[in-house]
Amino acid sequence: MTVSGDALTRGAQHGEALRKEIQDFVRDDFARVNRIRHAPLSAARIWRIVDEHRQVLEAEVPELAREVQGLARGADIRYEEALLLQLRRELIGAPAGPAGGDCSTLAVRDAQGRRMAQTVDQDGLIADLGIVLRILPEHDGAPEVLMFTFAGLLGYLGLNSFGLGVSINLLTSDMEGPGVPPYLLVREALTRPDAASAVDRLGALRRASARALTLFDAQGVTCCEFTPSRLRVWQAHSFLRTNHFLHEELVPHDRLNIFSRNGSRKRLELLKAGLPAAVDDASTFTLLSDHSLFPTGLCAHAEGDIRRPDTVAAVVMRPDEGVLSVVKGNPCRATPVRFQLSRPPDAARVAPVLNEAASC
Incomplete structure (x- = not known):
């Protein structure tokens, strides 16, 4: 897919084009984070972590933060949910499987x-x-x-x-x-x-x-x-x-x-x-x-x-x-x-x- 325009517009185009996929995924046990983790996180803790990172994103990469805001609008999800999608790997933590494995x-x-x-x-x-x-x-x-x-x-x-x-x-x-x-x-x-x-x-x-x-x-x-x-x-x-x-x-x-x-x-x-x-x-x-x-x-x-x-x-x-x-x-x-x-x-x-x- 192609996106263009300012940060809010790019994010909105992305979110609107993939609205169903994004909604279904982010609402599947927090983008499947808690289905992967051996020790699931409470909703309160997840949203606290997301908010802590939000403050850094808005201060240090404001254009990307605006693109995340646009993503939320286009996908019709909350801003916090759109941020969670960017932080999924940090929320999952270390590799969950005993054999590990990752990108080469x-x-x-x-x-x-x-x-x-x-x-x-x-x-x-x-x-x-x-x-x-x-x-x-x-x-x-x-x-x-x-x-x-x-x-x-x-x-x-x-x-x-x-x-x-x-x-x-x-x-x-x-x-x-x-x-x-x-x-x-x-x-x-x-x-x-x-x-x-x-x-x-x-x-x-x-x-x-x-x-x-x-x-x-x-x-x-x-x-x-x-x-x-x-x-x-x-x-x-x-x-x-x-x-x-x-x-x-x-x-x-x-x-x-x-x-x-x-x-x-x-x-x-x-x-x-x-x-x-x-x-x-x-x-x-x-x-x-x-x-x-x-x-x-x-x-x-x-x-x-x-x-x-x-x-x-x-x-x-x-x-x-x-x-x-x-x-x-x-x-x-x-x-x-x-x-x-x-x-x-x-x-x-x-x-x-x-x-x-x-x-x-």
């Missing part, structure tokens, strides 16, 4: 240019809510954005018309109070012309929880890991990652359970082993369909268990071309659909550079 990401250069790919792993059986959202620029100088996300969620992963691609991976650390949810941090990053300015913006905001963002612009890959109070960045020519901290200064803050950490390391090894054969988009989707660790692994199957990780989509992005290809649902079962920006990114911005950083 790669960023490389090939004969065609820059290629980013990611599995989208979620608990809650939400594959049917996946959407591709096109955000047209509100004014001259603003980028067009193309994202994969979910009904009612204003950010997830994507690329912009400056040639910047951003993927996201769950990391787990101690919570430290309210902040901007990382999915909305991706939206903020995608307003920027390059990785450096995106990272500057991330560092200036209070962050609700830990994540890893992989940012790919013409200068190479920027690897960004953060907790609510710490942010570390390094550069790479190519990069693979899963869901444990890699930066040595942040490893001590990792709170991922041992089962999930072992699964994350196994998936990283699978990416490394499969990367030489993943030479184009089609073979990348094949890699992301790997069942070596079934029913978890790169292509995870929840098999109807709401608490189990499920690969609800797989995405390959071409930031040089402004192309996002998506398989909705398990990548082993479907054919990719190709989406493209209205106009290709500025060639001057996305031209390859000669001095590339070493791989990490």
